[in-house]
Amino acid sequence: MSIGSDVRAPGRARAGRWLLALLWGMVAVLGVAIVTVVLVKTWPLLHPVVNxxxxxxxxxxxxxxxxxxxxxxxxxxxxxxxxxxxxxxxxxxxxxxxxxxxxxxxxxxxxxxxxxxxxxxxxxxxxxxxxxxxxxxxxxxxxxxxxxxxxxxxxxxxxxxxxxxxxxxxxxxxxxx
Known part of the structure; x- marks a missing residue:
């Protein structure tokens, strides 16, 4: 092992990938939440309840x-x-x-x-x-x-x-x- 090399580099790369996956997961959850709100708000407009x-x-x-x-x-x-x-x-x-x-x-x-x-x-x-x-x-x-x-x-x-x-x-x- 050379002087000045960082032994923790593989761990940092793994943490970076985990953080990136977490961010993409949050974006997906936010997207699903937005689509759900749009559907809930437009449903009565598209399918009104007729008395x-x-x-x-x-x-x-x-x-x-x-x-x-x-x-x-x-x-x-x-x-x-x-x-x-x-x-x-x-x-x-x-x-x-x-x-x-x-x-x-x-x-x-x-x-x-x-x-x-x-x-x-x-x-x-x-x-x-x-x-x-x-x-x-x-x-x-x-x-x-x-x-x-x-x-x-x-x-x-x-x-x-x-x-x-x-x-x-x-x-x-x-x-x-």
């Missing part, structure tokens, strides 16, 4: 006309989407009229694929005094399928409950008829 859901109305074709659904209380929700045919990847004008319901705090239209998850696609509507209805803009994403069944769910937000009025329609991929 009452109106039954679907199979007799109405939303592609050709405005449609209504009724809650058990007799309250009516009407949805109109323009332009007719509800084309994908085109701006859509949304209009929701309510009869027999108190004024909600907020109204949204949530577009969800029935056979395939298409991601978060929700439009916030605002009260339009001139038409006495809730109005806003939305858009359907393009789908790889030739035909896609959609559910446009009108969400009525009240301080103590959430009501959902579902409307189903089938869209065709652009160029398909």
């Amino acid at each position: 009452e859901r109106a039954p679907l109305s199979p007799d109405c074709d939303l592609l050709t006309q405005a449609c209504s659904v009724w809650f058990a209380t007799g309250a009516e929700v009407e949805l109109d989407i323009q332009p007719r045919g509800i084309p994908a990847v085109h701006p859509l004008a949304l209009r929701v009229s309510l009869k027999g319901l108190p004024t909600p705090e907020r109204v949204e239209v949530d577009f969800a694929g029935v056979e395939m998850a298409m991601g978060f696609n929700r439009a916030d509507l605002s009260w339009d005094l001139e038409s006495a209805a809730w109005t806003g803009k939305g858009m359907l994403p393009v789908c790889v399928r030739d035909r896609m069944t959609w559910e446009a769910r009108v969400l009525l937000h009240y301080p103590d409950r959430l009501l959902a009025a579902p409307f189903r329609f089938v869209s065709l991929r652009p160029g398909e008829h």
Whole structure:
């Protein structure tokens, strides 16, 4: 052994590797904690708890006309989407009229694929005094399928409950008829 050599060098290298592994472990735990917080905070936004859901109305074709659904209380929700045919990847004008319901705090239209998850696609509507209805803009994403069944769910937000009025329609991929 030469003079001035450090006998503890292998021990220091081992301690350095252990410290590095500890730091990476802490980074991993922090990453998992951040992902968990994000999931917990966004879950109610993506999957709101619905207190009452109106039954679907199979007799109405939303592609050709405005449609209504009724809650058990007799309250009516009407949805109109323009332009007719509800084309994908085109701006859509949304209009929701309510009869027999108190004024909600907020109204949204949530577009969800029935056979395939298409991601978060929700439009916030605002009260339009001139038409006495809730109005806003939305858009359907393009789908790889030739035909896609959609559910446009009108969400009525009240301080103590959430009501959902579902409307189903089938869209065709652009160029398909």
